Amino acid sequence: MLKNISKDLEDEYNMLINNQKAFYNHSVNVALYTKILLNQIKKDYPSCKINDTLEFYIEMASLLHDIGKVKVPLYILNKTEPLSYLEFDLIKKHPQLGYIIVANNFDKLAKTNEDRKFVEICKNVILFHHERWDGSGYPYGIKGNKIPWEAQIIAIVDSFDAMTYSRCYQEAIPKDEAINKLLKDKKRYNKYILNSLKKAEKELINTM
Numbered sequence: 001m002l003k004n005i006s007k008d009l010e011d012e013y014n015m016l017i018n019n020q021k022a023f024y025n026h027s028v029n030v031a032l033y034t035k036i037l038l039n040q041i042k043k044d045y046p047s048c049k050i051n052d053t054l055e056f057y058i059e060m061a062s063l064l065h066d067i068g069k070v071k072v073p074l075y076i077l078n079k080t081e082p083l084s085y086l087e088f089d090l091i092k093k094h095p096q097l098g099y100i101i102v103a104n105n106f107d108k109l110a111k112t113n114e115d116r117k118f119v120e121i122c123k124n125v126i127l128f129h130h131e132r133w134d135g136s137g138y139p140y141g142i143k144g145n146k147i148p149w150e151a152q153i154i155a156i157v158d159s160f161d162a163m164t165y166s167r168c169y170q171e172a173i174p175k176d177e178a179i180n181k182l183l184k185d186k187k188r189y190n191k192y193i194l195n196s197l198k199k200a201e202k203e204l205i206n207t208m
């Protein structure tokens with residue numbers, strides 16, 4: 001199905017990847033950490049019944065989680081000075097912008113139930129990855145298990161990579177420190193998924 005995605009979207013995504021190395025690295029790191037965390041969750045909670053197909057769909061969706069940023073001007077994504085309120089507000093729209101991109105490009109390509117399942121997972125990850133367990137996230141401020149569980153996973157690995165990867169505006173911190181920060185902030189995340197992240201700590205090595 002992914003082979004049939006429109007040329008325009010592919011061009012926009014490639015443009016972002018080529019112009020913003022940090023965006024590419026972050027997307028790959030998040031997908032890599034998602035794979036590691038899913039494997040740990042499968043060991044810790046076998047009743048979750050995560051099969052290989054579901055695991056693959058979530059990993060692919062995690063690679064696309066920030067796709068809405070193709071609609072955010074590059075000067076804002078690359079800005080090293082503090083963002084203005086309006087600029088920050090535009091960045092915070094990327095979950096909805098990404099959802100619209102997927103709805104416009106993927107919905108019409110989904111022919112089978114499997115395709116539709118993949119599109120649903122992509123939409124959930126993209127739209128809800130900045131929601132937080134205690135309702136402090138965005139865009140809707142939904143809480144707990146109202147947040148699709150695949151988005152709860154990406155929320156954790158996304159925050160972990162944000163802390164452990166150096167950006168133009170922020171120095172990286174060591175991974176044990178990042179996990180401790182997440183654990184301190186545990187009211188914002190699914191505690192079971194956080195426990196699995198802690199157990200997988202040694203395997204969480206970014207390649208970018």
Ligand SMILES: [Fe+2]
Binds near residue numbers: 065066094129130
């Ligand atoms: Fe994001």
Ligand SMILES: [Fe+2]
Binds near residue numbers: 026030065066158
């Ligand atoms: Fe992200």
